[in-house]
Amino acid sequence: MSLNINVIKDKILSENWFVLRNMTYELTRSDGSVVRHKREVYDRGNGATIMLYNRRKQSVVLVRQFRVATWVNGNEDGMLIETCAGLLDNDEPEVCVRKEAIEETGFEVGEVRKLFELYMSPGGVTELIHFFIAEYSDAQRANDGGGVDDEEIDVLELPFSQALEMVANGEIRDGKAVILLQYLQTSGLMTRDI
Structure with missing residues (x-):
């Protein structure tokens, strides 16, 4: 399954200890339909x-x-x-x-x-x-x-x-x-x- 991802917005909310991002992105599914998501992502390293x-x-x-x-x-x-x-x-x-x-x-x-x-x-x-x-x-x-x-x-x-x-x-x-x-x-x- 292959998805096409288009980032609409990637805003850093905090860099206090790790990085908290607010992301809005669109996924184009294999059937061609597009779905928009808004998520927070916490990047704390590996x-x-x-x-x-x-x-x-x-x-x-x-x-x-x-x-x-x-x-x-x-x-x-x-x-x-x-x-x-x-x-x-x-x-x-x-x-x-x-x-x-x-x-x-x-x-x-x-x-x-x-x-x-x-x-x-x-x-x-x-x-x-x-x-x-x-x-x-x-x-x-x-x-x-x-x-x-x-x-x-x-x-x-x-x-x-x-x-x-x-x-x-x-x-x-x-x-x-x-x-x-x-x-x-x-x-x-x-x-x-x-």
């Missing part, structure tokens, strides 16, 4: 996320931090359990996840494996997230983690089975974490002999 797992201990490392958008949307304390993640900020995705892993979790990971790239909210957000996994060991702990100066991040090393239960009961509601936990479960990585 990001990367990583799930640290340990097959021997049957554990994963997640982080918990305050996320204002979840609080605004009814998450009572605003705290969210999620995977270690960050914006690329001109870094390559693998460089980003290595940097974020040490800053947020305290683990200096070895080999990382890229799984896929996904849009998490394509109706209005431009961000493409690169998903990675890496095995970790206690010997790779370089510091306590917890984030950089303006962050307050709790590091959670959880049994894999408990993390899956937390998805089922709604304690883990971060899409990145759910996707990567389910990947570990369906791939058999956490059930193979060591």
Whole structure:
């Protein structure tokens, strides 16, 4: 299916932290009909996320931090359990996840494996997230983690089975974490002999 897109208006509403645009555009469909849309698009750059797992201990490392958008949307304390993640900020995705892993979790990971790239909210957000996994060991702990100066991040090393239960009961509601936990479960990585 091929669409012809004609931008009528592209106005920047805010460049406070990221770029919020108001766009009016016309789509010419394959049948020749033209449809006009007016949308706001939030350009926050692309990001990367990583799930640290340990097959021997049957554990994963997640982080918990305050996320204002979840609080605004009814998450009572605003705290969210999620995977270690960050914006690329001109870094390559693998460089980003290595940097974020040490800053947020305290683990200096070895080999990382890229799984896929996904849009998490394509109706209005431009961000493409690169998903990675890496095995970790206690010997790779370089510091306590917890984030950089303006962050307050709790590091959670959880049994894999408990993390899956937390998805089922709604304690883990971060899409990145759910996707990567389910990947570990369906791939058999956490059930193979060591």
